[in-house]
Amino acid sequence: MYNLSYGLGTGIVRAFTSVPLHCATGLIIGTSLAERKFFEQDTERWYKTLILPVLIHGTWIYSSSFFFSGSL
Numbered sequence: 001m002y003n004l005s006y007g008l009g010t011g012i013v014r015a016f017t018s019v020p021l022h023c024a025t026g027l028i029i030g031t032s033l034a035e036r037k038f039f040e041q042d043t044e045r046w047y048k049t050l051i052l053p054v055l056i057h058g059t060w061i062y063s064s065s066f067f068f069s070g071s072l
Contacts, residue, residue, distance in 0.1 A: 013064050025053035
């Protein structure tokens with residue numbers, strides 16, 4: 001789908017970077033939730049653990065869709 005919309009370059013970049021990116025953001029979420037549970041931190045505001053991974057993921061999507069496709 002991305003190859004048709006944004007070009008082959010974007011597809012190649014996403015093929016090599018998507019798995020490490022999702023592992024890293026999953027690690028951030030898992031670590032944050034584990035810290036909150038086992039160290040009895042603020043468990044009521046668990047949604048704060050999603051802020052950094054969502055920003056990282058959004059930045060990655062933006063950069064891989066536009067910068068590597070030559071659209072700018």
